[in-house]
Each structure stands twice: as C-alpha cells, then as structure tokens.
Amino acid sequence: xxxxxxxxxxxxxxxxxxxxxxxxxxxxxxxxxxxxxxxxxxxxxxxxxxxxxxxxxxxxxxxxxxxxxxxxxxxxxxxxxxxxxxxxxxxxxxxxxxxxxxxxxxxxxxxxxxxxxxxxxxxxxxxxxxxxxxxxxxxxxxxxxxxxxxxxxxxxxxxxxxxxxxxxxxxxxxxxxxxxxxxxxxxxxxxx
Numbered sequence: 001x002x003x004x005x006x007x008x009x010x011x012x013x014x015x016x017x018x019x020x021x022x023x024x025x026x027x028x029x030x031x032x033x034x035x036x037x038x039x040x041x042x043x044x045x046x047x048x049x050x051x052x053x054x055x056x057x058x059x060x061x062x063x064x065x066x067x068x069x070x071x072x073x074x075x076x077x078x079x080x081x082x083x084x085x086x087x088x089x090x091x092x093x094x095x096x097x098x099x100x101x102x103x104x105x106x107x108x109x110x111x112x113x114x115x116x117x118x119x120x121x122x123x124x125x126x127x128x129x130x131x132x133x134x135x136x137x138x139x140x141x142x143x144x145x146x147x148x149x150x151x152x153x154x155x156x157x158x159x160x161x162x163x164x165x166x167x168x169x170x171x172x173x174x175x176x177x178x179x180x181x182x183x184x185x186x187x188x189x190x191x192x
Contacts, residue, residue, distance in 0.1 A: 023059050025052035025066075025112070029087060032066045039074050045083040052089050053110050055181055061155045068148040069175050073116035078170065086115040092178050099162045100178060107180045109161075114175040120167040129165065152177075 029049055033040065040047065047070070066087075073085045092111035097103055121129070130153040152175075156163040161179035 020056045020058060022054055023057050023062055024054045025062065025089075028059065028062050028066050031063055032070055035063075035067060036070060036074065039071075043074055043077060043083050045074055045085060047085045047087065049087040050089070052087065052112070053181060055110070055179060057159055061158070065152050065155045065177070068152050069114045069177075072148060072175075073114065073118055073173070076116075076118040076120075076173075078118050078172070081117050084117050086113070088113050088115075096176065096178055099164055100160075101157070101162060102160065104180070109178055110181050112177045112179070114177070115172065117172040120169050120171045120173050121165075122169055123167055127164075130163065 026049070029047075029052060033047060039045075070085060070087075074083065077083050090111045090113065092109050096111055097109060100109075130149050153163050156177050156179065159179055161177060163175065163177045165173055165175045167173040
C-alpha cells in the first residue's frame with residue numbers, strides 16, 4: 001500500500017509547474033545507476049550508454065523517468081540471458097517524429113532509446129502498458145503498482161514529447177522517448 005501511495009503522489013506531482021534547468025542526461029543516468037546499484041549488482045546487469053544530450057527540464061522528473069524505465073528492464077529479465085540495457089540518443093527518424101502530439105519543424109528533437117534483452121511483450125499491448133494501473137503480468141509474478149510507465153508518459157508529454165515501445169515476446173524491449181532539444185545546449189546526436 002505504501003508503494004501505491006508513493007507512486008500515486010509521484011504521478012500527481014508531474015502535472016505541477018516545475019523549475020527548468022539545463023540537465024545533462026549522462027549525469028541523470030549516473031545518479032540512477034547509483035540509486036539502483038544493489039539491484040544492478042544482484043542481477044549482474046550491464047548498462048551501456050552513448051550520446052546522451054543536455055536539455056531543459058526538471059532533474060527530479062528526468063531522474064524518475066530514467067529510474068522507471070531502467071527498473072522495468074531490470075524487473076522483466078530473460079532468465080536465460082545476462083541482462084544488458086543500452087541507452088542511446090539519436091536523431092529521430094521521420095516515422096518517429098510523426099508520433100509526436102505536436103511537431104514543430106523549427107525545433108530539433110532527440111530520440112532516446114532504452115533497449116533491453118529481457119522477456120519482451122506482445123506489441124498488441126504497446127499502448128496499454130502506459131495506462132495507469134494496467135499490467136501485463138500479475139502481481140504474484142512481478143511486483144509493482146502499474147503506475148511507473150504512466151508516470152514516464154506523463155513526464156515526457158509534459159515536455160512536448162512522446163514515449164512508445166516496440167517488442168516481441170522473448171526478444172527484449174525498446175522504449176523510445178522523443179523530446180525537443182530547441183533552445184538548449186546540444187551534444188552530438190548520432191544520425192540514423
């Protein structure tokens with residue numbers, strides 16, 4: 001019950017106006033890896049990253065975003081594989097930009113991918129997993145409140161972005177976050 005209340009509070013806080021600052025996502029990732037150090041060590045997970053940019057936002061919200069996505073990758077492991085999570089930033093492809101709620105051609109965007117080699121899921125449920133309290137697995141199999149990905153969606157949409165997932169059962173998952181970079185310090189983005 002405590003976890004549920006905490007997650008609901010986190011979900012409700014996202015809609016508040018927050019102070020924006022320049023955030024180096026590499027620093028955010030380092031903090032999250034430190035937060036999850038015990039789980040990462042226990043599961044012998046490897047987390048690789050490249051090309052993460054600096055952008056404008058609230059560091060607490062982006063820390064929550066990264067923590068929820070990485071925690072999910074650590075939770076839904078394939079028991080036959082050593083867990084590997086790759087986090088990389090690229091220039092979005094045109095088909096990815098079409099998923100944005102509002103596309104502004106005057107802005108630059110970044111596509112951040114959280115790729116794991118976990119159990120994956122059936123893509124028929126790709127939208128359902130971002131709905132609050134929706135779960136693909138029972139609480140008796142995987143713990144959690146069913147709010148984590150809904151929080152991620154709310155954070156990303158707050159900044160004019162979009163989040164979506166692609167997967168196949170047994171083949172891991174790729175969670176893609178597309179966010180605007182306009183008006184902020186940019187790091188080199190890998191072109192696709």
